[in-house]
Amino acid sequence: MSGSKYAYVKGYELPDTILPNTYIVVRIDGRAFHRLSQEHSFVKPNDERALSLMDHAARDVMDEFKDVVLAFGESDEYSFLFRKSTAVYKRRHAKILTTVTSLFTSSYVFNWSRYLPEAPLKYPPSFDGRIVLYPSSQDVRDYFAWRQVDTHINNLYNTTFWALVQQGGESTTQAHQILKGTVSKAKQEILFSRFNINYNDTPERFRKGSVQVREEITANPEIDETSGKHRKTDLRVESRIVSHHCDIIKDDFWIARTHLLA
Ligand code: DGT
Ligand code: MG
Ligand code: MG
Ligand code: MG
Ligand code: MG
Numbered sequence: 001m002s003g004s005k006y007a008y009v010k011g012y013e014l015p016d017t018i019l020p021n022t023y024i025v026v027r028i029d030g031r032a033f034h035r036l037s038q039e040h041s042f043v044k045p046n047d048e049r050a051l052s053l054m055d056h057a058a059r060d061v062m063d064e065f066k067d068v069v070l071a072f073g074e075s076d077e078y079s080f081l082f083r084k085s086t087a088v089y090k091r092r093h094a095k096i097l098t099t100v101t102s103l104f105t106s107s108y109v110f111n112w113s114r115y116l117p118e119a120p121l122k123y124p125p126s127f128d129g130r131i132v133l134y135p136s137s138q139d140v141r142d143y144f145a146w147r148q149v150d151t152h153i154n155n156l157y158n159t160t161f162w163a164l165v166q167q168g169g170e171s172t173t174q175a176h177q178i179l180k181g182t183v184s185k186a187k188q189e190i191l192f193s194r195f196n197i198n199y200n201d202t203p204e205r206f207r208k209g210s211v212q213v214r215e216e217i218t219a220n221p222e223i224d225e226t227s228g229k230h231r232k233t234d235l236r237v238e239s240r241i242v243s244h245h246c247d248i249i250k251d252d253f254w255i256a257r258t259h260l261l262a
Pocket of ligand 3: 031
């Protein structure tokens with residue numbers, strides 16, 4: 001085809017290579033999930049089935065994209081961190097973004113009925129996606145801290161809001177009014193004094209979001225008797241994806257997993 005007189009049009013396709021040596025974060029977000037969650041009767045404020053489906057789709061992305069070392073999910077969004085030196089798709093922006101977004105979406109649809117068998121899909125859901133580049137490991141840590149703080153703020157608000165409505169008999173307007181301008185402490189106090197709910201005892205999945213980590217494990221770590229070292233040929237580094245609902249703001253998480261930002 002390249003020799004035809006039409007081939008010049010290929011020249012209109014512009015390169016879109018991402019800067020080298022920068023961390024690539026892909027964030028996808030459900031399009032109009034306010035409506036999707038209503039049309040399919042998601043449990044308020046958190047639907048464990050829908051969140052588990054998001055986690056499943058994220059793991060499918062990580063199974064295909066081995067350079068994704070970490071993913072964080074909350075609500076209808078997921079962020080994927082590629083290792084800094086990734087050469088996936090020669091770091092072509094559109095190729096990475098569109099493939100991750102469409103794979104996530106197709107897995108979400110493909111697995112829907114396993115997680116929400118009682119709520120058949122009424123129409124095809126979709127996700128938007130963006131790529132953000134971060135120059136330093138501190139930026140990456142701050143990015144994930146930003147998302148986890150967001151999880152906390154939204155969840156505390158939603159948990160208190162729906163407790164007021166579902167258990168407290170308040171109208172949604174009244175609940176909005178009660179919570180207007182309240183700080184975290186006041187919301188926790190409402191939960192405790194009115195509903196005997198200790199916020200810190202509510203599920204970690206809801207408070208902290210979902211963290212999928214690629215852990216590297218060395219298979220066959222046999223020691224050579226004469227040299228006392230691992231036999232190189234026997235060494236196979238394998239990775240597996242481990243799910244957590246843990247703090248990723250403090251240092252501990254990152255200190256225990258230095259390979260994520262290496
Ligand atoms: P967008 O992203 O601009 O297309 O619009 P939305 O509607 O997706 O808005 P967004 O992403 O800011 O907020 C997520 C929506 O999804 C929000 O309305 C609540 C809903 N949602 C997410 N997870 C759950 C859940 O577990 N339970 C319920 N009931 N709703 C959820
Ligand atoms: Mg939005
Ligand atoms: Mg959304
Ligand atoms: Mg969202
Ligand atoms: Mg092709």
